[in-house]
Amino acid sequence: MSRLIVVSNRVSLPDEHGSSPPGGLAVALNAALRRKGGLWMGWSGKVQAEEQPAALMEKEVGGITYALTDLSQKDLEDYYYGFTNQVLWPIFHNRADLAEYSEARESAYYRVNGLFADQLEHVLRTDDVIWVHDYHLIPLAEKLQQRGHKNRIGFFLHTPWPPADILFTLPNYNTLLRGLSCYDLVGFHTENDRNNFAECLRRQELGDLHGDDCRAYGKEFRCGVFPISIDTAAFASLAGRGDDLQESFCRLAGFDVAIGVDRLDYSKGIDQRIVAFNRFLRSNKHRMRKTVLLQITPKSRDKIPAYQAMQKDVAELVGRVDGELGSVGWVPVHYINQSLGQPELASLYRRARVGLVTPFRDGMNLVAKEYVAAQDPRDPGVLVLSRFAGAASELGEAILVNPYDGEDMARAIETALDMRRDERIRRWTPMMERLRAHDVYRWCDDFLSSLDPPRGSMPSLEPALPVAG
Structure with missing residues (x-):
C-alpha cells in the first residue's frame, strides 16, 4: 500500500x-x-x-x-x-x-x-x-x-x-x-x-x-x-466534563454570556462585533448589568504592522465601551488576549448562551462548529453566524447575520437571548447531527x-x- x-x-x-x-x-x-x-x-x-x-x-x-x-x-x-x-x-x-x-x-x-x-x-x-x-x-x-x-x-x-x-x-x-x-x-x-x-x-x-x-x-x-x-465526539466530551472548571466561570456567574473566539485578524470582524454588542446594550437597557461579551483573541502575526495597529485599536475600543457602560461589579466586555486550552474553551462555549461567530470572510471557521458541539443537548445556546463564513453553508439553523451591519448583529443577539428552549433545541439538533455525521x-x-x-x-x-x- x-x-x-x-x-x-x-x-x-x-x-x-x-x-x-x-x-x-x-x-x-x-x-x-x-x-x-x-x-x-x-x-x-x-x-x-x-x-x-x-x-x-x-x-x-x-x-x-x-x-x-x-x-x-x-x-x-x-x-x-x-x-x-x-x-x-x-x-x-x-x-x-x-x-x-x-x-x-x-x-x-x-x-x-x-x-x-x-x-x-x-x-x-x-x-x-x-x-x-x-x-x-x-x-x-x-x-x-x-x-x-x-x-x-x-x-x-x-x-x-x-x-x-x-x-x-x-x-x-x-x-x-x-x-x-x-x-x-x-x-x-x-x-x-x-x-x-x-x-x-x-x-x-x-x-x-x-x-x-x-x-x-x-x-x-x-x-x-x-x-x-472538527473531532465532534471529542469536543462534545470535553464540554460535558468541564463542570469542574469553575475557576473559568467565577467572574461570569450570574450573567448571560455571549462568547467570541478569534485569532487577532482583520478578517474576523472583531471590532465590529464589539461595536454591535455596545449597540445591543444601549438599545436594550434591561440587559445592562446582566449580559457580558467574553472575547478571547490570541495575538497573531504581531510582526506585521496591520496586526500591530489592530491590536491597539481593539484594545482601545474595549476600554472605551467598558469605561462608558461599565459599573462596579459589571464589565460589559471581557477581553482576553491569549490562547486558552481546549478543555477550558469547551467549557466556556457550553456556559455561553450565545456564540458570536461574525467574520467578514472565512474559509470555514471551526469555532462555529466547536460552539455547536459543546452545547448541552437539553439546554443549548444559540449560534449567531456570519453569512460569509464557510460554516454558514452547513449550519443554516444558526441565526445568520451580515457582519457589516451592526444593527443586524445587535438584533440577532437580542433574538438569541430571548429564544425559547424548545426553539433552541429545534435549531441545535440538526446542526449537531450534521457534525456527528461529518466530522x-x-x-x-x-x-x-x-x-x-x-x-x-x-x-x-x-x-x-x-x-x-
Missing part, C-alpha cells in the same frame, strides 16, 4: 508522550498517517543562521516520520511574513487594499516552494500519495513535476478562494492558477469557493469546470468540495478516497472519544 505524504507550512509535532497536538486537523492527519504509513513534512518553525539550504531533519514518533526543515531569516521575512501573509492572505479574504506586493516577496514564495520540493525529493518514493495543505504551498506540485516526479498529489485550500476581480489584482495571478492545475485533486471548503476558482479560469479563457472535472493549461484534474470539520475524520476520508482511488479501499478513521450527552 502506498504511503501518505502530508506537506504543510508548519508541522504539528506530537508531544513527548507521542500524543497529537490539540485540534481536529492534527489528530485526523496523524490518524491517516498511522493508518497508511507515511511522513509529514514542513517548516520546523526555526530560523537557520546561514543562508544556504538547511538539511532535512527527520523524527519518528508512533510510526510516523516528521521531516522538518529550517528557513533562513530572509525567506521567513519575504516568503512567510511577506508574500503569504501580506499578499495572499488579504487577497484571499477580499482585502486587496491591504496587499503589499513586491517582486522580492513573490520570488521568495516560489523559491521556498522550490526548496520544499528539493527536500521532499530526498524522501519521496514513486508510489507515495502526496497531500499538500494551504495557500503557502500552491506551487509545490508544479515544482515537483519540474523535477520529474509523477506521484498522485492533492491540494486542500483552508482559506476562501476569492472572486475573479479580487484575484486579478495580484500581479502574475496566472502562475497561481497554473500551479493549481498541476494537482490531481484540488479541494475547497464550499461550492462558492470552487465556483470562484472556475470563474477565474473562464474569465481569462484559461479553462473550464464541468461538475468535478476541470481542464486548464492543457491539464485535466478534479476540483472537489470538502468542508472541513474531521469523515473529511479526511472523503478527500483521500477521492485522491487515491478506488473508493472504499481504506478502512475509515475512527474518532477517539464517544459523543457526550
Whole structure:
C-alpha cells in the first residue's frame, strides 16, 4: 500500500508522550498517517543562521516520520511574513487594499516552494500519495513535476478562494492558477469557493469546470468540495466534563454570556462585533448589568504592522465601551488576549448562551462548529453566524447575520437571548447531527478516497472519544 505524504507550512509535532497536538486537523492527519504509513513534512518553525539550504531533519514518533526543515531569516521575512501573509492572505479574504506586493516577496514564495520540493525529493518514493495543505504551498506540485516526479498529489485550500476581480489584482495571478492545475485533486471548503476558482479560469479563457472535472493549461484534474470539520465526539466530551472548571466561570456567574473566539485578524470582524454588542446594550437597557461579551483573541502575526495597529485599536475600543457602560461589579466586555486550552474553551462555549461567530470572510471557521458541539443537548445556546463564513453553508439553523451591519448583529443577539428552549433545541439538533455525521475524520476520508482511488479501499478513521450527552 502506498504511503501518505502530508506537506504543510508548519508541522504539528506530537508531544513527548507521542500524543497529537490539540485540534481536529492534527489528530485526523496523524490518524491517516498511522493508518497508511507515511511522513509529514514542513517548516520546523526555526530560523537557520546561514543562508544556504538547511538539511532535512527527520523524527519518528508512533510510526510516523516528521521531516522538518529550517528557513533562513530572509525567506521567513519575504516568503512567510511577506508574500503569504501580506499578499495572499488579504487577497484571499477580499482585502486587496491591504496587499503589499513586491517582486522580492513573490520570488521568495516560489523559491521556498522550490526548496520544499528539493527536500521532499530526498524522501519521496514513486508510489507515495502526496497531500499538500494551504495557500503557502500552491506551487509545490508544479515544482515537483519540474523535477520529474509523477506521484498522485492533492491540494486542500483552508482559506476562501476569492472572486475573479479580487484575484486579478495580484500581479502574475496566472502562475497561481497554473500551479493549481498541476494537482490531481484540488479541494475547497464550499461550492462558492470552487465556483470562484472556475470563474477565474473562464474569465481569462484559461479553462473550464464541468461538475468535478476541470481542464486548464492543457491539464485535466478534479476540483472537489470538502468542508472541513472538527473531532465532534471529542469536543462534545470535553464540554460535558468541564463542570469542574469553575475557576473559568467565577467572574461570569450570574450573567448571560455571549462568547467570541478569534485569532487577532482583520478578517474576523472583531471590532465590529464589539461595536454591535455596545449597540445591543444601549438599545436594550434591561440587559445592562446582566449580559457580558467574553472575547478571547490570541495575538497573531504581531510582526506585521496591520496586526500591530489592530491590536491597539481593539484594545482601545474595549476600554472605551467598558469605561462608558461599565459599573462596579459589571464589565460589559471581557477581553482576553491569549490562547486558552481546549478543555477550558469547551467549557466556556457550553456556559455561553450565545456564540458570536461574525467574520467578514472565512474559509470555514471551526469555532462555529466547536460552539455547536459543546452545547448541552437539553439546554443549548444559540449560534449567531456570519453569512460569509464557510460554516454558514452547513449550519443554516444558526441565526445568520451580515457582519457589516451592526444593527443586524445587535438584533440577532437580542433574538438569541430571548429564544425559547424548545426553539433552541429545534435549531441545535440538526446542526449537531450534521457534525456527528461529518466530522474531521469523515473529511479526511472523503478527500483521500477521492485522491487515491478506488473508493472504499481504506478502512475509515475512527474518532477517539464517544459523543457526550
